[in-house]
Amino acid sequence: MVESSLAADVAAIPSRSDFRPGDPLSRFYSKSPMADSFAALFTTDMAKNVLDLGCGEGSLTLPTTQRWRSASFMTVDKDPEIELKLKRELRGAGRISHQHHCLDALSLDLPGKLHRKFDVLLSNPPYRRVARTAAIERIFADAGLAGLLDLPAETCTAELVFLAQMLRAAKEGAEIGMIVPDGLMTSFKNAAVRQALVERLSISKVVSLGRGSFLRTTAQAYALMMRNEPGGTGYVDLHTLDEDGLSNPIQISPQEAARRLDHAYYALRPTQMERSITLRELRAEIVRGHRSSVEVRTKGGFHTTSFPKSDEPREIHLDEAGAGKKTDARAGDILLARVGRSSHEKIGLVESGSSPLSDCVYAIRIPQAWRRVVMASLLSPGGQRALRRISCGVGPRVIRKADLLDLPLPI
DNA sequence: GTACCAGGCTGGTCATTGTG
DNA sequence: CACAATGACCAGCCTGGTAC
Incomplete structure (x- = not known):
């Protein structure tokens, strides 16, 4: 039994990114x-x-x-x-x-x-x-x-x-x-x-x-x-x-x-046997950079493409380009990419200097005594898994500030 | 009114897949 | 195997909300 008249009383708005001209009905087939x-x-x-x-x-x-x-x-x-x-x-x-x-x-x-x-x-x-x-x-x-x-x-x-x-x-x-x-x-x-x-x-x-x-x-x-x-x-x-x-x-x-x-998300909840701590418990401050990529290109700044590669040392030395703004990276900050498929791998600790940050980068500020511990935790297999898990999105992955603050870090 | 914050949208890229 | 076409792409950008 096939009816040929197609109801058209609902207009789809072809503006969301997953609406593709390749398949006007936005179909994707299950394996x-x-x-x-x-x-x-x-x-x-x-x-x-x-x-x-x-x-x-x-x-x-x-x-x-x-x-x-x-x-x-x-x-x-x-x-x-x-x-x-x-x-x-x-x-x-x-x-x-x-x-x-x-x-x-x-x-x-x-x-x-x-x-x-x-x-x-x-x-x-x-x-x-x-x-x-x-x-x-x-x-x-x-x-x-x-x-x-x-x-x-x-x-x-x-x-x-x-x-x-x-x-x-x-x-x-x-x-x-x-x-x-x-x-x-x-x-x-x-x-x-x-x-x-x-x-x-x-x-x-x-x-x-x-x-x-x-x-x-x-x-x-x-x-x-x-x-x-x-x-x-x-x-x-x-x-x-x-x-x-x-x-x-x-x-x-x-x-x-x-x-x-x-x-x-819930798999991250630590069992009673595991030791963990959250950035919120450490009273961490997380600030997000302010410069757009256009500004980064013309005026300079640190963004997602500036991170050390995963096989390189995670120390970051910035030139003294920052103007002392709250959203500028400075020595002691842990930098983390906020967006991107592999954002969880983009982590570094600012050893010296200062620089404006792109708005795709977070700076995590915590007491000095905890910095090395948190860096090691974020880079550990458990920390990497945790970061991957809190990032969300059908295609691009985004890490939310609130989720990052409550992320249980293995210690 | 201005600066900042937060979330996620969308258009330019380029890796992958399709085709001859 | 070379070239063309395509993409529930992907990261830079935008927008709405809030604090001061």
């Missing part, structure tokens, strides 16, 4: 080992009706057909050319009950067109911002997510609309699994979104997927597993999934879930 593992994360034993919203060529659908062989499968995708490819993909799955709809997942009347409710729902949605139209507002309200309407417009994204649509099509207590971007699980900006989700849904687990789980990208994403029932009291299990399989869970409270929902 099959990851898709198999994703299907295994569901706990429903017997499913009758399964929905894959935004199915693409069925890379997530296929493993679920093996998981629930007697279920009826429904797939939905906006691309009218997908059905043939999907049918070809599913042919290898054996005899299964399958229906496909060519529909826009963002359209208000989607649930009505599906003609049934589902007990298992899954999606790898596109990640992009969408305009908050009257239709979108009704979708959120109808899904019991009216709280999202009080939040800033930039939190209105396709992945949240996909989730709301799944809730509208879900039976009470239905199990839902979706692939979500890093920002939704970790960013400060989305804390209120996470709070709304924790209250509306019973989130059972969040699994961090390795960078490399998707074709043609190294994006960081997560599998968010939940049930269509009110949450707010249950604990959430956080895992990572890599070549070694699923890690042991870390349990967090619903309050902690609003703060962050990534395994790596």
Whole structure:
């Protein structure tokens, strides 16, 4: 069954960086080992009706057909050319009950067109911002997510609309699994979104997927597993999934879930056996440089490209270019890159001189007695792992000041 | 009003992948 | 194997908020 009319009542804003002309629907395909593992994360034993919203060529659908062989499968995708490819993909799955709809997942009347409710729902949605139209507002309200309407417009994204649509099509207590971007699980900006989700849904687990789980990208994403029932009291299990399989869970409270929902962040909590200290406990002051790169190029200054290489000594000698401003690096400062994929490796201790800093560099100021200890800790395998874990972002990694202050440093 | 702070957006690059 | 096309790129830059 294919419907040819595509709802166009929601306009996507092609401004977010992940909206690429190469694929106008912002699709990225899951690699099959990851898709198999994703299907295994569901706990429903017997499913009758399964929905894959935004199915693409069925890379997530296929493993679920093996998981629930007697279920009826429904797939939905906006691309009218997908059905043939999907049918070809599913042919290898054996005899299964399958229906496909060519529909826009963002359209208000989607649930009505599906003609049934589902007990298992899954999606790898596109990640992009969408305009908050009257239709979108009704979708959120109808899904019991009216709280999202009080939040800033930039939190209105396709992945949240996909989730709301799944809730509208879900039976009470239905199990839902979706692939979500890093920002939704970790960013400060989305804390209120996470709070709304924790209250509306019973989130059972969040699994961090390795960078490399998707074709043609190294994006960081997560599998968010939940049930269509009110949450707010249950604990959430956080895992990572890599070549070694699923890690042991870390349990967090619903309050902690609003703060962050990534395994790596909570994995930093030291066990009682480990000795650690935070920069906040050391009363460290962290200042961020002020010069833009243009100013650094024309007037000079220290920025991310100025750090010693990882195999070089970490001592930094600056020329006396600083003017004594608070944001200028000076002797005794520990410098750390704030942005970049390998920012955790860019660390140095200023031995002499002073210099303006680029705004991509932090200066950490702590009492002299602790400087060598903190430098050694940051450069240790445990410290490096910790720095990698607090940096967040789908593509570029950013280290937040608050996370750096609370980072448990092994000592 | 000004300076500073904090978070993460977006356009110019260049490594990787695709194609002939 | 050489060249072209592409990119949920990546780091420099921007913007909104806050303190004084």
